[in-house]
Amino acid sequence: MRVMIDSFNLDLEKGTGVATYGRNLLASLHDMGFSVGCLTERGIKAGESAPFQFYSADRKDTFFHGKKGMLRLPYDLFSTLLPFKIQLLDIEQVSHIELGAITNKFPEIDFFVAKKRIFNLALAYFKIFGKFLPIRLNQPLDVMHWTYPLPARVVGARNFYTIHDIIPLKFPFYTLENKDLYYRTLKEIALRADAVVVVSEQTRHDFCGLFKLDNSRVFNAYQTIDWDFVNSETETKGVAGYLKECFALSPGEYFIFTGALEPKKNVERLIEAYLLAGVEFPLVLVGPQGWQVYDGLKTLMKKTPSILYLDYLPRRTLQILTKHARALLFPSIYEGFGLPLLEAMKSGTPVLTADFGAMAEIVGEAALRVDPYNVSDMAQAIRQLAKDKTRLAELAALGLKQAEMFSAENYQMRLHKIYKDSQKNN
Structure with a gap:
């Protein structure tokens, strides 16, 4: 054919x-x-x-x-x-x-x-x-x-x-x-x-x-997705030094968001929730600035030391950052599929996402699901991801299993x- x-x-x-x-x-x-x-x-x-x-x-x-x-x-x-x-x-x-x-x-x-x-x-x-x-x-x-x-x-x-x-x-x-x-x-x-x-x-x-x-x-x-190499031993060797040298980060001690910074991605509420949560781990935002990224949000990203903004990254760098994050925070309002969700689950990285739409469909029960319009709800979930190592391990295992569907x-x-x-x- x-x-x-x-x-x-x-x-x-x-x-x-x-x-x-x-x-x-x-x-x-x-x-x-x-x-x-x-x-x-x-x-x-x-x-x-x-x-x-x-x-x-x-x-x-x-x-x-x-x-x-x-x-x-x-x-x-x-x-x-x-x-x-x-x-x-x-x-x-x-x-x-x-x-x-x-x-x-x-x-x-x-x-x-x-x-x-x-x-x-x-x-x-x-x-x-x-x-x-x-x-x-x-x-x-x-x-x-x-x-x-x-x-x-x-x-x-x-x-x-x-x-x-x-x-x-x-x-x-x-x-x-x-x-x-x-x-x-x-x-x-x-x-x-x-x-x-x-x-x-x-x-x-x-x-x-x-x-x-x-x-x-x-x-x-x-x-x-073609994401298998992140789970190989050779690719994870020396990651701690790499993350520290390039981004001043440590494995498992930062949260990550990946995707364009645009209204439907709900980044503004995510940052509000992250700051309200008062956690010790930095938040890494990876993706291009889309339309309607207003000046206040740009200033907030620049002036908040615990928020690291990175524009476009090579694919392998993104994979390493995703795999070694404490959790992916992806409270999008709407997605057709939500590739970052699958990327995180296949990496064994815990996920926080919205409790409806394609996001809930893709992650099933393998994620911490929240109301993306409720900043307090999100903040509480972020605190749980920061403190509860047992829940983190459980979500990582469930995510790997859910990823097999794709x-x-x-x-x-x-x-x-x-x-x-x-x-x-x-």
Whole structure:
């Protein structure tokens, strides 16, 4: 079976949850024995050097990195109305590119299809014509698995769309997306997709409820992560010195939060609760500053010695910090899945999170669950995590067991069933 995914988030220099999803999906599909491809918007010239251009560090021609060449967009848009297809570039993988250094970003890929600014083109086409951009490939494809709700479809293939959450519509005051465009895109997916793949029962409930769908074309695959190395002896050797030298931290003597600092992550209440708890352990915040991080919160982070703020970190550094934290504090208001929860559980790190939604669904009984709107409730839970070593050990063991539900093997079994069942439905 030939399957292709988009590189919409994979091309970002700094990771996102959707980029992690895309990498894990690529790796899983490859391990399942499929021929796996990637649709990229990079500006790649045809010829024998095409594979080398794809892996180039220069990303200036992508959706996220500049607007060079945007004058060509009207021509590309006009070309979609003509009888001939948009010119796509097929690239076969070559064996002599050394990919070991970047497997954490691009797992093994068998083929590529490239079209400069194709995601911009799809967006413009949908805005003008109200239809998804039809993409006609030069080679046959069985499944196009979109990792993000993009307004495009591959003609002649089954089109799957992953919906991670409906935050822009459930909490419109928490995001900056164009709500009308987002709603119309999801509605078209609900009507036309061969399969909708979601990452939690919460997302399935929200999506089906919004568009009054039954569950016949909406499948929950959950997620998985490649996080195993943190439990190996070689990776934990010398950690105490590393943490002290780099961050002035000691193993098991700090709390951690990972994720973008934005309203839905509830960081403001988390900091209030942490300060109210009056515990001796520092709080480490890891993640980019999102929108609406107001000046007061920035000042609080800077002026409070026990709060350490770190922006984007390399993946392995994040893994080490997560594994050796006393606990992950993640009282988010809403998540489609909540990758930091699984990362912590798989690391054997105790978790504090919200007592509802996808957060409660993912952790089950393997976390200390609180009302994320109640600062006093959170503060009391933080005090318990600071003092009760027996409870910490219990949560760590429960988390490791709960994480098995999201193993790579279980994820691949769910994916295989989705691909098989959707084929029956079609």
